[in-house]
Amino acid sequence: MAFAGAEDSIRDYFSDTYGVVAGLGGFLGLIFAHKWDGWKSYVGKALILFSAGLFFQFLGQLSYTIEFYAYGIENSYPSFGEIFFFSSIFFYIFGVWYVAKSAGTAITLKGFGKRLAATIFPVLMIAFSYFMFINGTDFESYGLVANILTFAYPIGQAIYVSLAILTCFLAFNVVGGTMRKRVFFILVACIFQYAADSTFLYKTIQGTWVPAGISEYMFVVSYFLMSMAFIDFLAAYEFLQGRKK
Amino acid sequence: MQPEKLVVEIIKEQSLIIGERLAKSRAEETGMVSFSSPKIDDVVLAAGEPSQIIQKLVDSYMEVFGKASVEVCVGVMRKHPLTEINNLVPEALKAGI
Numbered sequence: 001m002a003f004a005g006a007e008d009s010i011r012d013y014f015s016d017t018y019g020v021v022a023g024l025g026g027f028l029g030l031i032f033a034h035k036w037d038g039w040k041s042y043v044g045k046a047l048i049l050f051s052a053g054l055f056f057q058f059l060g061q062l063s064y065t066i067e068f069y070a071y072g073i074e075n076s077y078p079s080f081g082e083i084f085f086f087s088s089i090f091f092y093i094f095g096v097w098y099v100a101k102s103a104g105t106a107i108t109l110k111g112f113g114k115r116l117a118a119t120i121f122p123v124l125m126i127a128f129s130y131f132m133f134i135n136g137t138d139f140e141s142y143g144l145v146a147n148i149l150t151f152a153y154p155i156g157q158a159i160y161v162s163l164a165i166l167t168c169f170l171a172f173n174v175v176g177g178t179m180r181k182r183v184f185f186i187l188v189a190c191i192f193q194y195a196a197d198s199t200f201l202y203k204t205i206q207g208t209w210v211p212a213g214i215s216e217y218m219f220v221v222s223y224f225l226m227s228m229a230f231i232d233f234l235a236a237y238e239f240l241q242g243r244k245k
Numbered sequence: 246m247q248p249e250k251l252v253v254e255i256i257k258e259q260s261l262i263i264g265e266r267l268a269k270s271r272a273e274e275t276g277m278v279s280f281s282s283p284k285i286d287d288v289v290l291a292a293g294e295p296s297q298i299i300q301k302l303v304d305s306y307m308e309v310f311g312k313a314s315v316e317v318c319v320g321v322m323r324k325h326p327l328t329e330i331n332n333l334v335p336e337a338l339k340a341g342i
Binding site (some may be wrong): 035036037038040041042043044101102103104107171173174175176177178179180183237240241 | 260261262263264265266267270271307308309310311312313314316317
């Protein structure tokens, strides 16, 4: 596929179908969250929120595919699918929040210096996103919704990735046991999703985005990583539940 | 303070993080804690030194999130005056309270 021409239909087929990985992963994650008592526990909440985020990525992809095949509209922006893509950012933000609570970051978040750093870092990430993806946008060429999304996507994504990176730092010396590598795995999956989102935004702004290009390969990998993180959480649960001394 | 009360409080606090099923299962895994009904409140402790039972309970939770899990248990103990729970707190944890 990497050698297919820019107009080859195989690229379109890939673009239309790779979201299935997110759909399946999100569906499995919701089932696995039930093991951790679902919404009654922090770990269960984190899994539900990440699963919903992943499933909404699938619904966003599906919306674009339906628009194309049913109505013949190709890559319209903004479209109905943005509701799902944009909502998934909120799910990721709160998913990371509950992973952070589970991993005991509140313990390490003591002292003025650490609290200040935890406040400044997301602000720096938002500023970075502004200069990378928003600054220089010709807002007069687009409608109100598109302009709002031009701000909201990079800023929302900067929030979840900065929280994920912060959680990695804060949890590093306090989280251990069976869940240690699982916590970092799901956070890395989240950070990789940000890399895919940013690559997509960059390519779109540059006008170099193509179906089945690097950003879509990165999305597939990020969906796969997140799905594997859910499976790993299930494995951890089974291990902790079934282990006999 | 009755050791059962402190054990129940620890299990309930862990339930908020890992869920009730796993929190109870980890408690039972110590071999010192059982439940006479599906409710956490109906905990039954094996005969033995209360501080040892609580140490085993803390160790069992430590296998989940490591030091973070221990801190959750210590946090529960901190809610009580040390004089009230002195005989229940394992020696290794007294410095942290």
